Amino acid sequence: MRRNLLVLIIGLLLGAVGTFYFLGAWRSRTLPGVPLRPPDQSNDASSTVAVTIEEKFFDSLLGTIFQQLGPPQLKLSQNFGQRPMQPIAFQNSCNSVLALNPEGNNVKTGVRFTGGKITAPLAFTGSYSILTSCIQFKGTARATVDLSFDQEKQTVFGRLNIDELVLDNVPALLSSLITAFVRKTIDERLNPFAVLRVSQLALSLPIQASGGSLKARVKDVRAEVQEGSLKLYLTYDFTAERENPG
Template structure:
């Protein structure tokens, strides 16, 4: 009888895995708007190019502030219950890794430590672990916005039964890929140029035509390429 019950429980869990893959498929992230940002032109940047440098310590300090002064980022995995939160929470550190951003070998990677729980048909499944992810950037020219996209490559759970891991791993990967993305890095208001030049009776305007990027010396270098033009004055000259 005991073997029968165990077999039924395993069947329920494996059935859940099958249903997940059948209807959802292999976990994929939400594709951010725009097109992937390319590296700088080897022949040099156009004259109307502005450079924005984001260094690795700066970004990790921002993450540290989020964990210290705000609530850790959390995303739902299942319907919560009295004894099961049914969510995954990104932690500052855990499972031997520290959540952060790393600029290495011309790539952006982001290890994520997490804890969580999932309300399954056989009870609350609690887990901890870490995920390895890479970071891709995209430029949406229509909205003049630079987006980031986090792509979780692997999920590593701590000491979890293989049967449970088969259910939890794709859920964690899918949740992180879909709930985190897209990440707005720069929007039109931050990179727009529309400066009144009263003496010239007009506005100096510039539209972003392209954005290039490279990772170099532990820093992300964004090259914002503008197309400058003159426009009507939007500020009434003072007497």
């Protein structure tokens, strides 16, 4: 009992020290623009349109990716801490890749809209070179997604936040270190990501009878998470321009 407790304490200490040494000070990337808020029921909705995205859409999208393109892969960076020198254990031939899998350990990778939140269960496998050995690992994660709207870029962005991560078949002494590498890889390689480019939904309509054109540009985006679907409310700013007589 005492020996097991000692091994656990040593593992936690090594994980904490190793995480700081190899990763340095790490801060999660921020979202551009402003966070999406719930729809404002008090405002005039005459210039607002709603776009609904269902879970089935993401099931079909991810299924096509896994079947036709293969599992998405993220390279585990060799210089997370941006240090001028790296230990030789991190310079061998281990491929150091994190691969997203369709499912694993009764967890199916996907996107879920429930309880007023956007959640993303993930299943993955990977490898990393550490202490002259190539550590093969697999695991699952539970993540939530935050959304924002950048009006200048006319884009809705998302950020994946890992709330829980569980590794299988990883020695206790290395578990916390590899967990930190996986978390940081997902944050640096994926965040932030474009969810919807609303610039593609802008309008420019010639009004010949009035001798001009009507333009509409998205000025605000709100979000409402319903059970099984996400509803985005796009509010437009309308402008009109008269054509110069030729």
